[in-house]
Amino acid sequence: MAKVPVQFTLNGSEKAEFIDSGTTLLNALRDKIGDTSPKGGCHQGTCGACSVIIDGELRLSCLTLAETCNRAAITTTSGLAEGGVLHPLQRAFLDTFATQCGFCTPGMIMAAKVLLDHTPDPSRDEVVEALSGNICRCTGYEPIIQAVLTAARANSQNAA
Amino acid sequence: MELRKNYFADVRKDDLHEIGQPRPRSDSPGHVTGKTAFFADRNFPGMLHLKMVRSPHHHARIRSIDTSQAEKHPGVVKVLTAKDVPHNVYTILILIQIGPEDETVLADGKVRWKGEAVVAVLAETERAAQEAAAKVKVDYEVLPAVFDMEEALKPGAPLVNEYHGQNYYLYDSGECRKVRFGDVEAGFAGADHILEQSYQSSPIEHAPTETTGCVVAPEGNDRFTCYTNTQAMFFTLDNTSIILQMPGSKLHFVGGTVGGGFGGKVDVIVEPIAILGAKLTGRPVCFIYSREEEMQISSPRAAEKVIIKDGVMKDGRIVARKVTGYTDAGAYSRHSPYGAQKGAGHYPGPYTIPNVWIDTYCVYTNRTPSSAMRGFGVTIGDFALEVQMDKLARLIGMDPLEFRFINAYRDGDMKAHRQPTEGAALIECMQEASRAANWPVAEKFMAMSSYRKGA
Ligand code: FES
Ligand code: FES
Secondary structure (H helix, E strand, C coil): CCEEEEEEEECCEEEEEEEECCCEHHHHHHHHHCCCCCCCCCCCCCCCCCEEEECCEEEEHHHCEHHHHCCCEEECHHHCCECCECCHHHHHHHHCCCCCCCCCHHHHHHHHHHHHHHCCCCCHHHHHHHHCCCCCCCCCHHHHHHHHHHHHHHHHHHHC | CCCCCCCCCCCCCCCCCCCCCCCCCCCHHHHHHCCCCCHHHCCCCCCEEEEEEECCCCCEEEEEEECHHHHHCCCEEEEECHHHCCCCEECHHHHHCCCCCCEECCCCCEECCCCCEEEEEEECCHHHHHHHHCCCEEEEEECCCCCCHHHHHCCCCCCCCCCCCCCECCECCECCEEEEECCHHHHHHCCCEEEEEEEECCCECCCCCCCCEEEEEECCCCCEEEEECCCCHHHHHHHHHHHHCCCHHHEEEECCCCCCCCCCCCCCCCHHHHHHHHHHHCCCEEEECCHHHHHHCCCCECCEEEEEEEEECCCCCEEEEEEEEEEEEECCCCCHHHHHHHHHHHCCCCECCCCEEEEEEEEECCCCCCECCCCCCCHHHHHHHHHHHHHHHHHCCCCHHHHHHHHECCCCCECCCCCECCCCCHHHHHHHHHHHCCCCCCHHHHCCCCCCCCC
């Protein structure tokens, strides 16, 4: 199988890999690079567990070919905490009991981050809309929605 | 949250200091940072991928299996069939002496449901395993199948599972689990009203976000580490030990982190064959259900049918209850005989009824084997029982909550299984519920207590 070179930044650090053409970004991140924070729940674009941020946009890494990510900036949940300090979203997911098994959590946090990056003070409806591509089978969505709203409030307090 | 201390104040030990206090979950810091290690987050150099060839038929005799083309496929390392499995016919609950062994790890001579595992293919890549699996040729003679429990119990129905010899599980109490208490026919004869209704449910898939699977690493010395998302670690370890005829000391299971299960990950399905693959190839193996397999292959909650006949008095007392329950096990037992048995214990409900007759059947059909799911065996029963309670209340023109107060069991009441009730708190729960729901009931019910001195 043809190998193709790909170069991108992952959570701010440079990565360069030769990968089999046709490899999904999800598999490249997990199997080649060793960032297992994006999860594979369906591998068909329906559960959102594999969500990552590519150049500021929310993307499903199971439907994204790694070779199309050349020179992109990719963010995953494992890169969110800075210097051991949790991101406000991570803090809020902890505080509002928004995780149970935790399998959907990294994808949820990525979806929420893109929302807050674009809309720092979202309405409840906007949060629901932003999370609508992510399936959680354990927690029930209410604590997750609360987590995102709590993080948004924390953000605006920091900004004020 | 408010902790009510007025209930049972004279009998309670009041040194509780954890309940009502918030405590952080120990695993959530790992979840929010993406550091929690699920089984599939383990990756080993040289890891093989296992794909299953599955039956396209509900019921068929296997005339022959030809794996020669699959073996030649580039990247294929090993192809496994029934003859490679040391103890191929098993049943999960054999560990607690519940038999007979009735299920094959890989189909041998016959398939009994659509999706049954027939041949396992191990290859260098997932894609090679998939392509090779498509090249396995199985010659089937399709047999008549049965999908409906009542059909399956009729004389002359196709026999689903030869290890049972009939299409129901044979308990030590006979063809069903039974509860007999008082004289149910006399109870009906004396009742003011009789209501018989039937209720039924469909199978339900758990759909955990993480699919079922495991990753196995050979450790040398013929020892194997199996990273798995089983919900039943020691069932899995001990059954694997039986299936592979290997002492448990050779098997090291690592689990505890499950990406959603809801009972769907208690069956022993992926681990034995993956460990066998690792043993026979000397290489790490991963076997992960695709989402499609998870939805179609993993055992759902059983479909159930419940027929409830109640005799009730105008004053609200239930005087007789007769229940027949059917649990659709699918083609194999797994946990279903236990589920059906739990139903038998549960159908009297949390009510004191002087005459009770219950039969519950665990029935085999050519459907996907069902198994554990969140209170299986009692959840559908509760739905049926409580809908029935509402119907009974309506029948005699009584408030449904007051009707339940009249029948609720209290300390000292004899249950249909001849166990005196102890530590009941149903009355108090209903009192709280009536307040919380703003559903007033007569003062005399608010004055009742489950606790009876000397009971
Ligand atoms: S794994 Fe990508 S959406 Fe489910
Ligand atoms: S916490 Fe389990 S899927 Fe969301």
